[in-house]
Amino acid sequence: MRYLVLATDYDGTLASHGEVRDDVSEALNQVRSSGRKLVLVTGRELPELIKVFPGIELFDLVVAENGALLYHPATKAEKLLCEPPNPRFIELLKERGVPASVGRGIVATWEPHQDVVLNTIRELGLELQVIFNKGAVMILPSGINKGTGLEAAMTELGLSTDNVVGLGDAENDHAFLAKCGCSVAVANALPALKERADIVTKGSNGHGVKEIAAQLLEDDLARYDVRLSRHNPRDPDH
Numbered sequence: 001m002r003y004l005v006l007a008t009d010y011d012g013t014l015a016s017h018g019e020v021r022d023d024v025s026e027a028l029n030q031v032r033s034s035g036r037k038l039v040l041v042t043g044r045e046l047p048e049l050i051k052v053f054p055g056i057e058l059f060d061l062v063v064a065e066n067g068a069l070l071y072h073p074a075t076k077a078e079k080l081l082c083e084p085p086n087p088r089f090i091e092l093l094k095e096r097g098v099p100a101s102v103g104r105g106i107v108a109t110w111e112p113h114q115d116v117v118l119n120t121i122r123e124l125g126l127e128l129q130v131i132f133n134k135g136a137v138m139i140l141p142s143g144i145n146k147g148t149g150l151e152a153a154m155t156e157l158g159l160s161t162d163n164v165v166g167l168g169d170a171e172n173d174h175a176f177l178a179k180c181g182c183s184v185a186v187a188n189a190l191p192a193l194k195e196r197a198d199i200v201t202k203g204s205n206g207h208g209v210k211e212i213a214a215q216l217l218e219d220d221l222a223r224y225d226v227r228l229s230r231h232n233p234r235d236p237d238h
Contacts, residue, residue: 001220003182004163006031007150008209010042010049012134012169013186016205018052024206025055027213032058034217039063039153041146041166041176043133045103046071046078061156066131066138066172067149068105070156080104081152082141089128092120107139133172146176165221167201167209168193182221182228184212198227 006028008014014024032038038059042049043066050056062071070079082105090107093100096116100109109117114130114137121128121139131138131145154161166173166180169189177183177197185197186208194200199221201208215221221228 001034001036002163003036003165003216003220004159005037005039005154005157005165006213006216007039007041007153007164007166007176007180009146009168009170009173009176010040010044010053012188012205013167013173014040014206014209015053020053020055021206024210025058027210028058031213031216032060036216037061037157037159039150039157039164041150041153041168041173042066043106043108043136043138043146043172045101045106045108061153063146063149063153065103065106066133066140067145067147067152067175068103068140070149070152078104079152081149082144085139086124086126089120089124089126092124093117096120105140105144109137109139111135111137113137131172133170138172146172147179148175150176150179165212165216167212169205182224184208199224 014020039061040059041063046064057073059073064071068082085102085107098109098113098116100107127142128139129142161179162181164180165182166177167184168177169186183197184199185194186201188204201211203211
């Protein structure tokens with residue numbers, strides 16, 4: 001097998017309106033039964049993810065908080081991949097009326113609070129980045145994103161990102177999909193993501209994930225070899 005890992009975003013990709021269909025979960029279970037690994041890559045904080053997604057134990061690893069946290073569903077072990085949020089930063093956001101959710105490594109709010117967030121970061125001289133995702137405003141240490149989270153997950157599994165087929169739909173999936181050996185945008189994805197993806201599914205949300213899962217099992221995505229050849233340039237002497 002070339003593709004040993006299926007990695008997928010949660011909201012808008014695996015899940016529709018926050019929920020995962022039973023037939024989609026069954027498709028993932030079949031992928032795992034084939035000997036492949038499953039990795040969930042999401043911007044959500046872990047407690048709320050566990051609350052809304054009872055099927056989380058289907059996954060071998062979860063990259064949560066947009067790359068800030070690694071979680072092992074089987075053992076419930078967590079590994080923070082960055083520095084925790086700055087207490088003074090959180091305090092100032094609260095004083096300035098910014099509604100914020102604070103995770104292990106991420107601070108999240110919503111538009112139109114980004115200007116206050118950016119001004120507060122500048123005022124404190126912090127090395128933080130702001131990532132936008134469908135109206136959400138995520139604040140993380142510089143250099144932390146879904147792509148770095150995926151790399152950490154592959155290190156844990158002892159595999160290469162070249163062996164990953166990744167699926168996403170939104171702005172914060174660019175860094176993640178760019179690391180994958182095969183990048184997939186579901187049909188409902190943003191146009192910019194579709195333009196950069198190797199494959200665009202016919203189905204939206206979980207239907208698109210189910211579509212790719214079936215193709216993985218059928219031919220390990222060999223049907224896309226021509227368009228994926230850029231990932232494996234041939235030796236000119238062969």
